[in-house]
Amino acid sequence: xxxxxxxxxxxxxxxxxxxxxxxxxxxxxxxxxxxxxxxxxxxxxxxxxxxxxxxxxxxxxxxxxxxxxxxxxxxxxxxxxxxxxxxxxxxxxxxxxxxxxxxxxxxxxxxxxxxxxxxxxxxxxxxxxxxxxxxxxxxxxxxxxxxxxxxxxxxxxxxxxxxxxxxxxxxxxxxxxxxxxxxxxxxxxxxxxxxxxxxxxxxxxxxxxxxxxxxxxxxxxxxxxxxxxxxxxxxxxxxxxxxxxxxxxxxxxxxxxxxxxxxxxxxxxxxxxxxxxxxxxxxxxxxxxxxxxxxxxxxxxxxxxxxxxxxxxxxxxxxxxxxxxxxxxxxxxxxxxxxxxxxxxxxxxxxxxxxxxxxxxxxxxxxxxxxxxxxxxxxxxxxxxxxxxxxxxxxxxxxxxxxxxxxx
Amino acid sequence: xxxxxxxxxxxxxxxxxxxxxxxxxxxxxxxxxxxxxxxxxxxxxxxxxxxxxxxxxxxxxxxxxxxxxxxxxxxxxxxxxxxxxxxxxxxxxxxxxxxxxxxxxxxxxxxxxxxxxxxxxxxxxxxxxxxxxxxxxxxxxxxxxxxxxxxxxxxxxxxxx
Numbered sequence: 001x002x003x004x005x006x007x008x009x010x011x012x013x014x015x016x017x018x019x020x021x022x023x024x025x026x027x028x029x030x031x032x033x034x035x036x037x038x039x040x041x042x043x044x045x046x047x048x049x050x051x052x053x054x055x056x057x058x059x060x061x062x063x064x065x066x067x068x069x070x071x072x073x074x075x076x077x078x079x080x081x082x083x084x085x086x087x088x089x090x091x092x093x094x095x096x097x098x099x100x101x102x103x104x105x106x107x108x109x110x111x112x113x114x115x116x117x118x119x120x121x122x123x124x125x126x127x128x129x130x131x132x133x134x135x136x137x138x139x140x141x142x143x144x145x146x147x148x149x150x151x152x153x154x155x156x157x158x159x160x161x162x163x164x165x166x167x168x169x170x171x172x173x174x175x176x177x178x179x180x181x182x183x184x185x186x187x188x189x190x191x192x193x194x195x196x197x198x199x200x201x202x203x204x205x206x207x208x209x210x211x212x213x214x215x216x217x218x219x220x221x222x223x224x225x226x227x228x229x230x231x232x233x234x235x236x237x238x239x240x241x242x243x244x245x246x247x248x249x250x251x252x253x254x255x256x257x258x259x260x261x262x263x264x265x266x267x268x269x270x271x272x273x274x275x276x277x278x279x280x281x282x283x284x285x286x287x288x289x290x291x292x293x294x295x296x297x298x299x300x301x302x303x304x305x306x307x308x309x310x311x312x313x314x315x316x317x318x319x320x321x322x323x324x325x326x327x328x329x330x331x332x333x334x335x336x337x338x339x340x341x342x343x344x345x346x347x348x349x350x351x352x353x354x355x356x357x358x359x360x361x362x363x364x365x366x367x368x369x370x371x372x373x374x375x376x377x378x379x380x381x382x383x384x385x386x387x388x389x390x391x392x393x394x395x396x397x398x399x400x401x402x403x404x405x406x407x408x
Numbered sequence: 409x410x411x412x413x414x415x416x417x418x419x420x421x422x423x424x425x426x427x428x429x430x431x432x433x434x435x436x437x438x439x440x441x442x443x444x445x446x447x448x449x450x451x452x453x454x455x456x457x458x459x460x461x462x463x464x465x466x467x468x469x470x471x472x473x474x475x476x477x478x479x480x481x482x483x484x485x486x487x488x489x490x491x492x493x494x495x496x497x498x499x500x501x502x503x504x505x506x507x508x509x510x511x512x513x514x515x516x517x518x519x520x521x522x523x524x525x526x527x528x529x530x531x532x533x534x535x536x537x538x539x540x541x542x543x544x545x546x547x548x549x550x551x552x553x554x555x556x557x558x559x560x561x562x563x564x565x566x567x568x569x
Contacts, residue, residue, distance in 0.1 A: 059532040066517075067541055071548045102422045229478070232448060232506030250481055338462040339421040342474055342485065344450070355474070357455050359462040366542075370451040370474075375506050407532055 018047030031060045035138050035393045038403030040377075042392070049388050054381040058374075062407040069367040073333035074100060075174065077364060081354070082168035084369055085405035087127040090119040091347040093172035095354035096367070098253060099343040100174035103336050103358055106305055110297040112176040113255040118189070118292045119162075119171055120254070120345075121285040125196070126155040127348030128278045128285075132203060135275075135397040139216050141206060151199055154192055161185045175309040176302030189293055196286045204279060217271035221383040221395035224269055231379040235350025235372055236281065237399060240274035242267040247346040254345075259288045274398040281348075307334055333362040342370075349373055349400055369408055373401035410437055410444070426485035431471075434488050435498040438473065442503050446475035446484055449504035452511060454518040458544040467491040469520060473500065490520070499525040517542035 016024040024045050031041040039060035045053035065084055069077040081096040082089040094116055101108065108116075129148040136144025156166040162185045163169040163178055171178045181189075207213045223233065228241040238245055246263045248256040264280030266273035302309050310329050311322035338360040344353035350372030357366040376399050383395050410427055414437045417428040429437040452473050457465040467489035475484045490497055499522040500507045511522040512531040519540035522528055530537060539546055 059530075059534070062532040064541060067546075067548060070544075105422070229447070230505055232450075232504070245478060250478075340455070340472075340485075341422045341424050342450070342483075351450070353450065355451065355453065355472070359457075359460045361462075365457075365460060366453075366455045368451065368453045374509065378506060378509055 014045060016045075018052070020048045022048060024052060029392070031057075036396060036403075037134065037401060038406075040396070040401065040403055040406070042380075042396075044389070044392070046389065049390075050386055051384045051389065051392060052386070054384050054392075056377055056380055058377070058403070058406050060407065061403045063404070065408055066367055066369065070364055072364075073362050074336055074364060075329075075333055077367060078170050078173050079168075081367075081369070082170055083404065084371060084408045085347060085349065085352065085373070085402050086167065087130055087402050088123045088347045088349070088352070089168050089170070090116075090123045090172050091345055091352055092354075092369070093170060094120060094254065095343055095345045095352050095369075096356070097172050097174045098345065099341050099354045099356040100336060102341045102343060103339055103356065104174070104308060105337075106175060106303045106308060108176050108303055109300045110255070111180075111299045112301045114292050114296050115177050115181060115301065116172055116254045117256065117259070118181075118289060118296075119169075119177075121288050121292070122155050122158060122189075124348045125282055125285050126152050128282050129155075131278065131348070131397075131400045132207075135394075136207065138393050138397050139213055141210065141213060144203065144206060147199070147203060147206070151196065154188070158185060158188050158192065161188060173309075175305065176300075180301050181296075186293065186296075189289065193286055193290050193293065197283065200279065200282055200286075207275070208279070214272065216391070216394055217275060217398070218268070219270055220387060220391045221271045221398060222269050223379055223383050227382060228269075228379065231382065232375045233350070233379055234375065235346070235348070235400075236264075236274050236277045237350060237376050237379070239263065239265045240277045240398075241269045242273075247344055247351060251344065253343070259291050261288050271394050271398040274400075278400075335360060335362055336364075340366075344370065347372055349402065349405065350376055352405075369405075371405040371408060373399075373403070373405040374408075377401050377406060411440055414440070424485055425483065426487060428487050428489075431488045431490045431497055434471075434486070435500065435503075437486060438475075438500050438503055441475055441484065441486070445477040445479060446482075448476045448478055449500065449506055449510070450474040450476050450483075452500065452507055452514065454514045454520055454542075456518060456542065456544045465489065469495050469518060471497055471514070471520065494519050494521045496521045496523055498523055499528075501525055516540070519543065 012026040014024040018024050024047050026045050029042040030036040031039040041057040043055045065080040068080050081092045085092050129152040133145035133148030159169050160166045163171040223241050225241040225243050228238050244263045244265050261284045264277045266276045306325040310326050315322040336358040338358050340357040342355045344351045352372050353370030355368040359365040384392050414429050414433045415427050455470040469490050471488050473486040511525050514520050515528050516530045516533050
């Protein structure tokens with residue numbers, strides 16, 4: 001028998017005996033609950049206030065973007081890649097662009113690579129800032145959201161300056177990037193890099209030694225390194241368990257091997273450890289941004305292959321060949337040699353991969369996104385076991401799942 | 409790594425190493441690879457080769473397993489081709505726990521039945537959904553959009569549900 005207890009939460013008695021003399025109670029947590037970071041539904045069996053079983057139910061944000069990508073041409077599908085992990089669009093673009101370039105066998109020029117790194121790191125910062133702000137609110141530090149969204153807004157302003165779009169930028173495309181960095185963008189970036197370290201100090205002053213935050217995260221949601229590896233966790237979930245695995249170092253792409261940065265790890269294996277990892281990653285991201293900005297090479301931002309990218313606008317007025325290329329690209333697109341490739345990049349949440357299959361036509365045969373959040377949600381039961389209901393909020397928070405990424 | 413008698417075909421596509429095995433041997437092959445160091449299943453999915461003229465395909469559905477050795481950083485893609493209605497294949501859940509949701513998703517989207525999976529139910533689509541959306545013969549826009557101008561159509565229940 002189920003009973004409605006308000007705020008959309010229903011409970012049901014299981015008839016099973018708990019350790020405290022009472023019966024186990026099944027409650028339905030979410031999907032429309034603010035602390036589930038979207039629309040995640042959890043079916044939890046409670047013994048008193050302790051979690052005994054937990055089953056995530058997903059699919060409430062399924063938008064079928066893998067299906068949509070199959071109906072679009074190669075260059076059009078970039079737009080849907082923006083939208084699965086909606087907190088890190090350029091990193092999703094990057095995974096798709098690298099996969100298509102690998103099949104095409106083209107190599108982007110150094111300036112494009114540097115701009116890709118800059119956008120990836122800015123996105124990583126923005127994504128961690130959203131995580132920090134919302135997690136702060138859930139754990140009782142509401143000032144965090146104001147602070148974090150202040151800096152995130154600066155990043156969105158930079159997105160707007162470089163691509164014209166604040167969130168779903170579609171900035172990184174197969175063959176290069178959408179537009180060159182404007183002088184104003186570089187100025188904004190320089191100012192951002194100079195102010196960001198002191199902002200991170202500010203966040204740390206609010207949380208790192210905060211007794212309430214510490215007591216709500218230390219020892220909560222333990223995920224030992226061995227379990228994290230077996231369950232396939234990646235990103236801060238894995239590094240928070242002390243495993244130094246970061247695709248930017250382990251399997252470098254886009255010239256990450258040329259930057260000097262450290263892999264952030266923590267041996268604490270709990271929610272606090274994952275917090276420390278993300279804070280450290282933000283500091284490392286600023287370091288990478290500084291190096292990328294200082295060494296930003298000159299030169300083209302796109303491959304010089306007219307079969308993949310359209311010619312510059314000025315050329316259309318003087319060259320018949322350019323007009324033909326332009327027309328062909330925008331009416332039927334380009335074809336990609338048959339085959340399949342998998343490319344993985346490190347997003348703010350972990351390994352964000354793209355598996356692309358081509359059948360030699362103008363549209364992809366299959367685009368599969370290996371979503372970090374999808375895999376990182378599976379250890380949830382392991383982490384929440386025997387914890388209090390209230391701790392579940394901290395655990396879901398530090399898993400940092402974006403439900404758009406989980407359901408795709 | 410993989411016993412020679414299990415590999416049907418080996419190759420490299422754009423730098424990615426792959427090996428094809430018979431569907432009946434998939435569990436044995438994955439188990440041997442896991443013992444050989446490929447401990448991480450990065451993802452598992454399916455490709456529908458319906459009306460794909462780029463090559464002679466042994467069967468309609470290709471099930472793909474991407475494995476990784478985190479020590480040597482080697483990657484390997486294992487593929488197998490299956491047919492049938494519904495197509496059946498052995499589950500890899502007992503070898504790689506992350507396969508649990510991946511297999512449910514592949515079942516949901518392609519209708520591939522993974523034998524010995526602990527809880528093979530739909531994961532992304534609603535439980536009462538008819539059809540498998542990522543199959544190539546499932547049309548884009550085939551379902552009625554709720555709250556759209558076609559409200560008269562969505563107010564009546566679909567015939568098959």
